[in-house]
Amino acid sequence: MLYSISFRNLIVEIVRGDITRFKAEAIVNAANKYLEHGGGVAYAIAKAAAGNSKEYIRISKEAMREQIGRAWIEHGEVVVTPALKLEKYGIKYVIHTVGPYCGGRWDEDKKEKLKKAILGALRKADELKVRSIAFPAISAGIYGCPFEKVVRTFLETVEEFSRGTENVREVYLVLYSREDYERALKVLKVGGQFK
Numbered sequence: 001m002l003y004s005i006s007f008r009n010l011i012v013e014i015v016r017g018d019i020t021r022f023k024a025e026a027i028v029n030a031a032n033k034y035l036e037h038g039g040g041v042a043y044a045i046a047k048a049a050a051g052n053s054k055e056y057i058r059i060s061k062e063a064m065r066e067q068i069g070r071a072w073i074e075h076g077e078v079v080v081t082p083a084l085k086l087e088k089y090g091i092k093y094v095i096h097t098v099g100p101y102c103g104g105r106w107d108e109d110k111k112e113k114l115k116k117a118i119l120g121a122l123r124k125a126d127e128l129k130v131r132s133i134a135f136p137a138i139s140a141g142i143y144g145c146p147f148e149k150v151v152r153t154f155l156e157t158v159e160e161f162s163r164g165t166e167n168v169r170e171v172y173l174v175l176y177s178r179e180d181y182e183r184a185l186k187v188l189k190v191g192g193q194f195k
């Protein structure tokens, strides 16, 4: 089954796995604007990176004050923290970004916010001279955005980004459940016409 797609000199792969142990130089966290990491993939990353989610929340908030100069981030703004214990998997950075809250609804505004969130993380990875970056399905969990829309928007955004990338060459969408993985493959399978 088709599971990868090339955009210019960048390859996107959809894989099934746990992003907290995925071998990519940067992994992206589906955070909230305060970097509270209370549940979902955010909690899993925080706990795995620092051994204790509270400690990673503290590190994230401190990094946010230094990098953004505020106690919250907007869609498109990102914060970088060190991978700490995740370094054993080859991960160097965690890039925190915030997607839209959907609660089951989807419209152009949510799509734009999701694009900004994804693009912000991709640009930061490029700036950090990262070659490979892994994303979870941002906003498709607790934030309730429709899964297929999230996957389509992800692919569209990576395609846009591929025009300007200097360092990033491999982008992974890491899906936790078999069901999500199979649903995402169906989106890809439509002959690459994911739009």
Ligand code: AR6
Residues within 6 Å of the ligand: 017, 018, 019, 020, 030, 031, 032, 036, 037, 038, 039, 040, 041, 042, 043, 044, 099, 136, 137, 138, 139, 140, 141, 142, 143, 144, 174, 175, 176, 177, 180
């Ligand atoms: N590896 C890969 N994907 C995962 C993992 C994992 N270890 N664990 C969960 N997922 P969510 P959101 C998937 O809810 O919707 C947090 O509390 C999950 O199945 O983590 O953007 C934040 O602090 C889903 O497909 O993120 C925010 O408050 C995807 O990751 C809020 O949730 C995203 O689900 C953000 O909600």
